[in-house]
Amino acid sequence: xxxxxxxxxxxxxxxxxxxxxxxxxxxxxxxxxxxxxxxxxxxxxxxxxxxxxxxxxxxxxxxxxxxxxxxxxxxxxxxxxxxxxxxxxxxxxxxxxxxxxxxxxxxxxxxxxxxxxxxxxxxxxxxxxxxxxxxxxxxxxxxxxxxxxxxxxxxxxxxxxxxxxxxxxxxxxxxxxxxxxxxxxxxxxxxxxxxxxxxxxxxxxxxxxxxxxxxxxxxxxxxxxxxxxxxxxxxxxxxxxxxxxxxxxxxxxxxxxxxxxxxxxxxxxxxxxxxxxxxxxxxxxxxxxxxxxxxxxxxxxxxxxxxxxxxxxxxxxxxxxxxxxxxxxxxxx
Amino acid sequence: xxxxxxxxxxxxxxxxxxxxxxxxxxxxxxxxxxxxxxxxxxxxxxxxxxxxxxxxxxxxxxxxxxxxxxxxxxxxxxxxxxxxxxxxxxxxxxxxxxxxxxxxxxxxxxxxxxxxxxxxxxxxxxxxxxxxxxxxxxxxxxxxxxxxxxxxxxxxxxxxxxxxxxxxxxxxxxxxxxxxxxxxxxxxxxxxxxxxxxxxxxxxxxxxxxxxxxxxxxxxxxxxxxxxxxxxxxxxxxxxxxxxxxxxxxxxxxxxxxxxxxxxxxxxxxxxxxxxxxxxxxxxxxxxxxxxxxxxxxxxxxxxxxxxxxxxxxxxxxxxxxxxxxxxxxxxx
Numbered sequence: 001x002x003x004x005x006x007x008x009x010x011x012x013x014x015x016x017x018x019x020x021x022x023x024x025x026x027x028x029x030x031x032x033x034x035x036x037x038x039x040x041x042x043x044x045x046x047x048x049x050x051x052x053x054x055x056x057x058x059x060x061x062x063x064x065x066x067x068x069x070x071x072x073x074x075x076x077x078x079x080x081x082x083x084x085x086x087x088x089x090x091x092x093x094x095x096x097x098x099x100x101x102x103x104x105x106x107x108x109x110x111x112x113x114x115x116x117x118x119x120x121x122x123x124x125x126x127x128x129x130x131x132x133x134x135x136x137x138x139x140x141x142x143x144x145x146x147x148x149x150x151x152x153x154x155x156x157x158x159x160x161x162x163x164x165x166x167x168x169x170x171x172x173x174x175x176x177x178x179x180x181x182x183x184x185x186x187x188x189x190x191x192x193x194x195x196x197x198x199x200x201x202x203x204x205x206x207x208x209x210x211x212x213x214x215x216x217x218x219x220x221x222x223x224x225x226x227x228x229x230x231x232x233x234x235x236x237x238x239x240x241x242x243x244x245x246x247x248x249x250x251x252x253x254x255x256x257x258x259x260x261x262x263x264x265x266x267x268x269x270x271x272x273x274x275x276x277x278x279x280x281x282x283x284x285x286x287x288x289x290x291x292x293x294x295x296x297x298x299x300x301x302x303x304x305x306x307x308x309x310x311x312x313x314x315x316x317x318x319x320x321x322x323x324x325x326x327x328x329x330x331x332x333x
Numbered sequence: 334x335x336x337x338x339x340x341x342x343x344x345x346x347x348x349x350x351x352x353x354x355x356x357x358x359x360x361x362x363x364x365x366x367x368x369x370x371x372x373x374x375x376x377x378x379x380x381x382x383x384x385x386x387x388x389x390x391x392x393x394x395x396x397x398x399x400x401x402x403x404x405x406x407x408x409x410x411x412x413x414x415x416x417x418x419x420x421x422x423x424x425x426x427x428x429x430x431x432x433x434x435x436x437x438x439x440x441x442x443x444x445x446x447x448x449x450x451x452x453x454x455x456x457x458x459x460x461x462x463x464x465x466x467x468x469x470x471x472x473x474x475x476x477x478x479x480x481x482x483x484x485x486x487x488x489x490x491x492x493x494x495x496x497x498x499x500x501x502x503x504x505x506x507x508x509x510x511x512x513x514x515x516x517x518x519x520x521x522x523x524x525x526x527x528x529x530x531x532x533x534x535x536x537x538x539x540x541x542x543x544x545x546x547x548x549x550x551x552x553x554x555x556x557x558x559x560x561x562x563x564x565x566x567x568x569x570x571x572x573x574x575x576x577x578x579x580x581x582x583x584x585x586x587x588x589x590x591x592x593x594x595x596x597x598x599x600x601x602x603x604x605x606x607x608x609x610x611x612x613x614x615x616x617x618x619x620x621x622x623x624x625x626x627x628x629x630x631x632x633x634x635x636x637x638x639x640x641x642x643x644x645x646x647x648x649x650x651x652x653x654x655x656x657x658x659x660x661x662x663x664x665x666x
Contacts, residue, residue: 058598223594242597245594254592256590257589257593258587258589260556260590261556261578263604264577264605265391265605266605267605267607269604270596270602271602271603272596272602
């Protein structure tokens with residue numbers, strides 16, 4: 001039996017993924033002890049994986065070697081198992097391959113068996129997945145948002161950002177979002193219902209931020225020049241939770257905040273965080289997220305691309321800002 | 334009765350204080366209700382006051398207006414009082430004027446009556462003063478240093494830095510210092526006895542930092558390019574306590590860390606702090622500092638300049654790195 005997968009042939013430049021990754025076909029090797037085989041139904045597209053494609057050694061994860069399959073979160077049914085706790089037919093989420101079929105070590109891949117009663121399984125990638133955990137952890141723990149405070153979120157129409165603004169509201173905060181473009185602006189304002197939305201592509205984003213009267217928490221997915229705009233508009237003792245620096249990932253530049261001295265002037269706290277930091281809290285986070293989600297208080301729009309062969313088109317959306325909500329590739333199974 | 338004081342006539346360029354401040358003489362006005370008159374015996378020279386001399390409105394303190402006396406911490410005896418709790422002969426510390434005699438509102442100036450039994454009253458400016466409070470707060474609270482961790486301090490031969498490295502040791506940490514020049518290097522290494530000293534003016538400071546094997550806490554007084562050198566040498570989950578950005582104060586440039594993304598890569602916490610944040614803890618901090626100081630475990634070298642007329646020479650030392658320890662002007666009384 002053969003399997004199609006996306007192979008990393010070189011390090012991509014910017015968003016030119018087609019020159020770097022190739023869809024190839026290869027036979028499946030027999031399962032080793034501890035491994036499971038997953039027929040992927042969905043692939044999660046995540047901006048954080050962009051760094052694994054670079055040669056950069058000092059990132060938060062080491063680079064993926066050339067010649068292997070592209071890695072990311074996958075969702076699907078177990079079709080074969082040599083790992084305790086996993087049986088054919090189980091719905092699982094794991095770090096697997098961008099492929100028809102993922103073959104992973106059950107432990108190393110962080111594979112978990114999911115409750116099949118959740119109506120839309122894609123939620124395991126969004127509100128009940130890494131994006132949900134990240135949004136909740138970043139707002140509540142790293143950002144230390146307290147009821148009544150004003151929370152600003154960048155990339156607020158992205159999968160993590162859209163959850164972060166909703167979670168801020170659910171925690172009793174006033175939620176503000178920064179987005180790029182009018183359709184995202186309208187979605188945030190009217191569908192999600194946040195207090196303020198700033199379009200950084202619009203006229204004078206600084207003036208749009210000025211009207212808020214200062215932010216207590218900035219949940220930052222972006223970095224770059226936007227961070228400078230926000231640093232001068234933070235309230236004293238404000239917290240900046242650095243979730244991502246997507247402005248850096250494809251631009252070849254690196255965030256170097258010129259307004260850094262506001263850390264001292266306003267006694268700010270800037271702190272980076274990352275999913276492995278709270279993996280041990282996963283079940284507790286999921287339980288809270290699921291309660292909100294099932295009550296209809298935590299919603300997620302999905303941006304779905306069909307077919308493994310179209311994965312690169314879906315992936316590029318993360319870096320061009322084309323999507324609202326969670327970008328997913330749905331496979332033909 | 335007339336009084337000499339240093340008047341701010343214009344905003345200084347770099348360290349050219351002589352073109353900006355003038356020693357003038359004026360009659361003393363009668364005391365208002367709530368005021369005290371202090372015959373200054375010592376003036377404390379503090380780099381943080383440099384910002385008050387600029388026109389910058391977004392600093393942590395508003396600029397001092399032109400035409401008034403330069404302000405700073407003073408030590409001396411009360412010679413006249415119209416404030417409850419202050420009597421002639423009391424030894425006090427307050428935010429007063431660079432002058433023979435300071436006239437201050439007792440509350441607004443933060444004046445406190447000091448225990449005259451401390452052998453060397455200059456200690457009220459150093460280990461028992463704002464420098465001591467700042468060093469202890471920054472290492473223990475903002476830096477959250479834990480026993481066994483490695484703590485790095487910049488400007489480690491300055492008044493706050495020299496206390497910070499000693500306090501790190503007293504709290505059970507391994508202390509490292511960054512200094513400029515060989516005499517400071519020797520002082521830190523042999524007189525204070527820290528584990529490692531890095532001379533940023535020496536050959537390849539980065540390589541000198543490399544031998545430490547990573548820092549858990551960085552107590553930063555400097556900012557500037559040194560911060561980049563340290564960011565890439567922090568341990569995961571390390572804390573950077575931003576006490577000052579003295580590299581910015583006279584250079585006209587502003588710290589803009591190019592290695593900022595290490596905040597995310599290493600999940601660092603960067604936090605600014607400033608003495609008003611812990612003023613309420615002053616008595617408790619002083620008690621702990623005094624016990625160490627009287628046991629001989631917390632020492633301070635003093636760099637003393639005699640005569641009010643020489644105050645600008647003393648002040649400039651803070652920005653040229655000429656001093657070891659606390660820079661003080663001792664007045665002829």
